[in-house]
Structure formats: structure tokens, C-alpha cells
Amino acid sequence: MTCLELKSVSYRYGGARDLVLDGISASFEMGKVYAITGESGSGKSTLLSLMSGLDICGSGDILYMGKSLRDIDRDAYRAKSAGVVFQSFNLLLNSTALYNVTLSMGISGIPLDSNGKKMAAQALLEKVGVNSATASRKVLKLSGGEQQRVGIARALSHNPDVVIADEPTGNLDAETESAILKIFADVAHGDGKCVILVTHSESVTAMADEVFSLCDGKLAYGEAKREDEFGL
Amino acid sequence: MYAIFNAMKNLVRNLGRNILLASVTLAVIICVSAALAIGNTSEKMIEDTRLQIGSKVSISLDLMATHEQGQGPDNLASIGIEDYLSYGESDYLDKSVFSVQIPMYSSTVFAVDDETKGQKEWQNQDGSVAKAPTLMLVGNSDAETLSEFASGEREILPGGKMPEELNECAISSDLAELNNISVGDPISIQGQSQSAPNYELIVSGIYSDKTAAYASPMYQFQGLVHLGQRNQVIATYDAVMSKGYETDEGIDFQSQYYLKDPRELDKFEAEVRSKGLPRDYSVSINQEELDKVTGPLAGMRGASSTFMAVILSLGGLALALISYLAVKERKYEIGALRAMGMEKAMISLCLLSESVAITIVCLALGLFAGRAVSQPIADSLLAGQVSASQAQSAGGGGKILMANGKTQTSGVNSYTPISEIEVALNAGTMVQIAVLALALALLSGMVGIVSIAKYEPLKILRERG
Numbered sequence: 001m002t003c004l005e006l007k008s009v010s011y012r013y014g015g016a017r018d019l020v021l022d023g024i025s026a027s028f029e030m031g032k033v034y035a036i037t038g039e040s041g042s043g044k045s046t047l048l049s050l051m052s053g054l055d056i057c058g059s060g061d062i063l064y065m066g067k068s069l070r071d072i073d074r075d076a077y078r079a080k081s082a083g084v085v086f087q088s089f090n091l092l093l094n095s096t097a098l099y100n101v102t103l104s105m106g107i108s109g110i111p112l113d114s115n116g117k118k119m120a121a122q123a124l125l126e127k128v129g130v131n132s133a134t135a136s137r138k139v140l141k142l143s144g145g146e147q148q149r150v151g152i153a154r155a156l157s158h159n160p161d162v163v164i165a166d167e168p169t170g171n172l173d174a175e176t177e178s179a180i181l182k183i184f185a186d187v188a189h190g191d192g193k194c195v196i197l198v199t200h201s202e203s204v205t206a207m208a209d210e211v212f213s214l215c216d217g218k219l220a221y222g223e224a225k226r227e228d229e230f231g232l
Numbered sequence: 233m234y235a236i237f238n239a240m241k242n243l244v245r246n247l248g249r250n251i252l253l254a255s256v257t258l259a260v261i262i263c264v265s266a267a268l269a270i271g272n273t274s275e276k277m278i279e280d281t282r283l284q285i286g287s288k289v290s291i292s293l294d295l296m297a298t299h300e301q302g303q304g305p306d307n308l309a310s311i312g313i314e315d316y317l318s319y320g321e322s323d324y325l326d327k328s329v330f331s332v333q334i335p336m337y338s339s340t341v342f343a344v345d346d347e348t349k350g351q352k353e354w355q356n357q358d359g360s361v362a363k364a365p366t367l368m369l370v371g372n373s374d375a376e377t378l379s380e381f382a383s384g385e386r387e388i389l390p391g392g393k394m395p396e397e398l399n400e401c402a403i404s405s406d407l408a409e410l411n412n413i414s415v416g417d418p419i420s421i422q423g424q425s426q427s428a429p430n431y432e433l434i435v436s437g438i439y440s441d442k443t444a445a446y447a448s449p450m451y452q453f454q455g456l457v458h459l460g461q462r463n464q465v466i467a468t469y470d471a472v473m474s475k476g477y478e479t480d481e482g483i484d485f486q487s488q489y490y491l492k493d494p495r496e497l498d499k500f501e502a503e504v505r506s507k508g509l510p511r512d513y514s515v516s517i518n519q520e521e522l523d524k525v526t527g528p529l530a531g532m533r534g535a536s537s538t539f540m541a542v543i544l545s546l547g548g549l550a551l552a553l554i555s556y557l558a559v560k561e562r563k564y565e566i567g568a569l570r571a572m573g574m575e576k577a578m579i580s581l582c583l584l585s586e587s588v589a590i591t592i593v594c595l596a597l598g599l600f601a602g603r604a605v606s607q608p609i610a611d612s613l614l615a616g617q618v619s620a621s622q623a624q625s626a627g628g629g630g631k632i633l634m635a636n637g638k639t640q641t642s643g644v645n646s647y648t649p650i651s652e653i654e655v656a657l658n659a660g661t662m663v664q665i666a667v668l669a670l671a672l673a674l675l676s677g678m679v680g681i682v683s684i685a686k687y688e689p690l691k692i693l694r695e696r697g
């Protein structure tokens with residue numbers, strides 16, 4: 001089933017002369033992991049911000065489950081349907097790691113009481129390698145890699161249909177990276193969600209079901225690779 | 233729910249900024265509480281006084297009006313005692329009080345301060361020569377309104393009582409001692425002219441008298457001993473009037489009407505006009521007294537509302553500025569919440585509930601503190617107002633002696649301005665304070681909301697990146 005569909009998406013920053021994205025079309029299915037590569041400044045984060053409903057494309061359209069992001073309630077889309085890991089994390093710095101995750105659950109309206117949310121968040125953080133002592137510290141006092149993993153836990157916390165992550169393993173060592181990639185693979189292949197990862201990392205492209213590369217505002221379709229043996 | 237919870241957590245997270253906000257809010261609430269408590273209490277006291285003084289109506293010859301009409305004193309319309317009494321029979325009135333004072337002479341009772349021992353003579357208006365009056369017969373239809381007795385300046389001594397019967401009277405202890413009179417003794421006094429009636433009275437009571445001996449030192453100097461306070465012979469109104477006076481010729485007759493509702497002055501006037509009160513007479517309350525008595529309160533009410541306006545505008549400005557800066561500082565936090573899918577409306581609600589929560593805490597503290605400071609502030613404000621109004625009216629005042637030997641109260645000094653206030657913080661005032669405080673909270677919350685409205689989450693997040 002198609003989860004997200006890009007139809008001739010173009011985007012230009014206010015005041016800029018050139019298009020960052022120039023008529024991009026692509027389609028993202030449920031149950032698959034996608035990798036998007038591209039040089040720095042090629043527009044990967046821009047594309048993700050459009051797919052996560054933080055901004056609207058200049059021309060063309062992005063459809064979620066067949067409906068244009070222009071028309072649907074994008075707050076609800078971000079809260080419930082999409083889970084976003086930002087390149088710069090965008091966590092609440094003055095709150096604890098745990099609270100960042102439970103707050104996201106709260107915003108999504110997940111049917112759990114506050115204790116249930118705490119337990120679920122704790123388990124999720126544990127899974128991405130953040131132990132409960134670290135989880136109870138303010139985000140401000142966490143390392144880049146720890147913050148990144150809190151961001152990943154937060155993106156997964158409300159069980160979204162589409163997970164959109166901007167270089168989610170950029171700050172992680174190889175061992176942690178492979179553990180995180182296994183989680184993303186489980187989410188796509190096990191839970192049947194759509195996972196879209198922006199990356200420079202070889203190991204990410206290696207585990208992805210499909211790879212795109214962004215260059216000069218165009219999205220080129222890389223050859224489909226299926227590493228069935230990866231991490232399984 | 234989770235969002236409001238988040239807002240409350242934010243209060244603690246941003247403790248420094250919130251303490252700043254709370255301090256300004258608290259200061260504003262304390263000032264507003266004090267100002268409102270003082271203003272409202274003054275207002276209420278002014279209103280109470282207005283009801284009191286405003287219900288006291290006099291009917292008197294309007295000298296200004298008659299002068300404007302070019303009437304000489306000879307062709308003035310006159311009204312009889314009967315008329316004054318009939319005006320008193322009105323449904324608009326709570327009661328009417330009539331009082332009468334008649335200058336008297338006695339060959340057996342010598343007046344205090346009278347060095348001539350009753351031998352002084354003077355010429356009456358009709359040209360006849362008579363003994364000068366030495367005593368003043370006083371009758372009042374409502375003993376309660378004999379204010380000297382009410383205030384305790386005069387007090388009936390043990391063994392006596394206020395006059396009740398037609399043949400009873402009370403005299404001052406000075407007059408009693410001078411003439412060796414005790415309770416139960418008869419006295420005999422007579423009017424000035426040959427035809428004037430005589431009174432044979434029994435002394436039913438003797439009173440101590442701490443009032444000023446003369447309303448004006450001039451009276452004593454001129455030997456007008458019958459105007460001396462110690463030389464009054466107090467009988468009942470009925471006793472004095474039992475000799476059948478029909479007009480106020482030769483007697484000082486005064487009427488005072490007390491309205492049930494001061495707002496019905498117009499209706500009462502219409503009624504007495506229909507009963508035949510000539511245009512030369514005015515029906516009026518004592519505006520001068522009202523203004524004088526309530527003057528300091530009105531001044532204080534004005535001062536407190538000016539103060540409140542200044543505090544509210546300065547405080548509002550400060551709060552608006554702080555919350556504008558606070559939201560600017562919290563832009564990133566707001567961007568992150570928006571990126572997580574929290575709606576603008578929800579974030580606005582959070583900001584509002586933060587400032588409302590701060591305000592509620594400040595309100596509780598501020599009401600207490602405001603109540604505590606308002607009394608000393610009011611005392612010193614009022615003292616200032618009272619001394620200002622006294623300085624203004626220094627000199628002048630007192631009683632004026634008129635040609636016919638009557639006296640008339642005039643001038644400003646005879647009214648004592650209200651000089652004490654007990655500031656109350658009643659439920660109504662507290663509600664007003666709460667409403668103002670919440671309005672301030674909404675204002676500072678709104679400033680935040682208006683400024684986040686222009687933030688798009690992506691822009692905010694990118695700016696930070």
C-alpha cells in the first residue's frame with residue numbers, strides 16, 4: 001500500500017533564486033525502509049520537512065494515504081501519523097528525556113494513562129539504548145548521541161504509520177548504529193510501517209529496501225536492493 | 233489535559249523568568265487591591281453619608297431668589313407654623329423635627345454671665361422698650377436630635393430626667409447653681425413684650441454642659457447672654473408651642489424633614505408646593521454640609537483611582553513586555569512542540585494557563601498584602617485630605633445674629649469632615665480585583681499568543697539550526 005506519494009514536488013526558499021527541489025515524484029510503500037542520499041545542501045532536510053508536513057511544497061503535491069497534505073490537518077498528521085527524527089533533534093531541552101517521549105505520546109492522544117505512558121516510554125528508551133538513569137536527566141545534559149536516540153524513541157513513541165528520520169545514526173558508533181537500524185527494520189518489516197531515512201551512511205543504504213539519491217533538485221531512483229540477510 | 237499539565241511543569245522549569253513575572257504581577261495586584269479597597273470604601277462612606285445628609289430637607293426662605301425678583305422684605309410671602317406642620321405630614325417622610333427657640337426674660341432666674349442681674353433694657357422692633365432677654369427657651373420635637381445630649385457633651389445629672397410633660401424643663405448645672413435651683417423647683421420666665429406669654433415650669437432635670445459657652449465670643453462681649461449655651465431652658469416642643477404661636481414672628485422656628493429615600497426630594501417638593509409653599513421658599517438638602525463632610529473622602533477616592541489607573545497601565549505594559557520577551561526566548565520550545573504536532577490553539581492555551589496560574593498565586597498573596605497595607609495608606613491619605621480641607625476653610629463660619637435676635641447657622645466650619653475610615657475588603661471588591669488581575673493575565677498571555685501566531689514551526693527550527 002502506498003503511504004506517501006510525491007507528485008512533481010517543487011520547492012524554493014523565500015527570497016532564493018533557485019529551486020531546491022525541482023519536480024520530484026516518488027512513492028513510498030508501507031512495510032519498506034527507504035534511504036535518501038545526497039550531498040550536503042542538496043535538499044534532503046527540505047524534502048523531509050515537506051513530507052513531515054512542517055511546510056507545504058510550492059508546486060506539485062504530497063499525498064498521505066491518497067490525501068493531499070495541503071488539505072488534511074497537518075498538526076494531527078504530525079502528532080499521529082508521522083514520526084520525525086530531526087537532524088538537530090528539536091527536543092525540549094529543559095525537560096527530561098523521558099518527558100520528551102511521554103509528551104509526544106500525550107500529544108498523539110495515545111490511549112494510555114500517565115503511568116502507562118511512562119512505562120512504554122521507558123521501555124522504548126531502553127530499546128534505543130537509553131537507560132532509566134539517563135532518561136531522567138534533562139536533555140540539555142545529554143550527549144549528541146544520547147539526544148539522537150531520545151529523538152528516535154520520541155519519533156517511534158506513538159506508533160506512527162510513517163517514520164521520517166534525518167541522518168538518525170549520524171552521531172552514533174557502529175555498534176549502536178546497527179542496533180538502531182535493526183529497530184527501524186523491525187518497524188518496517190515487522191509492524192508494516194513506512195520508514196524513510198536520510199543518510200550518508202553506507203550501512204544504512206545497505207539495509208534499505210530502496211535507495212534514492214537527491215542531486216540538483218531531482219530525485220534519482222537507485223537500484224532496489226534487498227539484503228535479506230541483513231541483521232536478520 | 234497533558235498540555236495543561238505540561239504548562240504547569242513549565243512554571244517550575246523556567247523558575248527565574250516566572251519569578252520575575254510573578255513579582256511584577258504581585259506588585260500590581262497589591263497596589264490595585266489597596267487602591268480598590270480604599271476607593272470602594274470611600275465610595276460606600278460617601279454614599280452612606282449622602283443618604284444621611286441627603287435625607288435631611290429644610291424649607292427656608294430663599295433670600296437669593298427673592299432678591300432677584302426685586303422683592304423687599306415687606307412683601308415677602310410668609311408661611312405659618314401650621315403650614316410647616318402640614319408639610320411634615322407626607323408619605324415621603326420618615327419623620328419631621330420641629331424646633332423652636334424663644335428669647336426670654338426672668339426676674340427671678342438670673343442668667344450666667346449677666347452682670348446687670350436682669351436690669352438691661354433694649355428697644356424692640358416696634359419701638360417699645362423692654363427688658364433685654366437673658367434666657368433662651370428651647371423646644372425640640374425629637375429629643376434624639378438634641379445632638380449635644382446624643383454626643384454626650386450634655387448629660388442629665390443623677391436624680392433628674394429630660395422634660396416630658398408640658399410644665400417641665402431642664403437647665404444647665406451652672407444656671408442651677410447660680411440661682412440655687414434643684415430638681416423639682418418651679419421657675420417662671422416671660423417673653424419680651426407685654427403681650428408675650430409667660431411660662432411656669434418645674435425643673436425636671438439638671439445637666440452638665442461641656443459645650444462651648446458661646447457660639448461666638450462676640451455674643452458674650454456684647455452682653456447677649458441669652459445666646460449663651462448655659463442659659464438655655466430646655467422644654468418639650470409641645471410645651472413651648474402650647475402658648476399658641478401661629479407665625480414665626482418673634483420666635484425662632486425651625487423645621488427639618490427627613491426623607492425615607494433621598495432620591496424622592498423632587499416628589500416631596502412637588503407635594504409641598506401643591507400644599508401652597510410659595511416660590512420664595514426653597515426645599516433643599518444641605519449640599520454645603522454634604523460636600524464638606526465628604527470632601528476628604530472624595531479626594532481620597534479620586535487619588536486612589538488615579539493611582540490605580542497609573543499602576544494598571546504601567547503594570548500592564550511591563551507584563552506585556554516581559555511576556556513578549558519570554559515568548560521570544562521560548563520560540564524554540566514552541567517550535568519543537570509545534571513540530572511534535574501540538575496545535576497553535578493548544579500552545580496558546582498553555583501560555584494562558586501559565587500566566588493565569590501565576591496570577592492566581594499572586595492574587596491570593598496580593599489580596600492579603602493589599603488588605604494589610606490599605607489601612608495605613610488610607611489613614612495617611614485621609615489625614616492629608618482633612619488638613620487640606622481645613623486649611624482651605626480656615627476663618628469664617630459660626631452663627632450670625634440677625635436683626636430680630638434670631639441666629640442662623642452659616643459658614644463652613646460648623647461641619648466636621650469625615651476623618652476616619654475603616655478600609656474593608658469585601659467580596660465585591662475582591663471580585664473586582666480578581667477580574668482586573670485575570671484581565672492582566674489574559675493581556676500578558678495574549679501578547680504571547682499574538683507573537684507565536686506568526687511563528688511557523690519550520691522557520692523557528694531552522695533559525696536555530
Ligand SMILES: Nc1ncnc2c1ncn2[C@@H]1O[C@H](COP(=O)(O)OP(=O)(O)OP(=O)(O)O)[C@@H](O)[C@H]1O
Binds near residue numbers: 013047
Ligand atoms: N531557511 C532557508 N532559507 C534559504 N535557504 C535555505 C534555508 N534552509 C536551507 N536552505 C538552502 O537549501 C538548500 C538545501 O538545504 P537542506 O538543509 O535541505 O540540505 P541537506 O541536503 O539537508 O544538507 P545536509 O546534508 O548538510 O543536512 C541548501 O542550499 C541550503 O542552503
Ligand SMILES: [Mg+2]
Binds near residue numbers: 044087166
Ligand atoms: Mg539536512
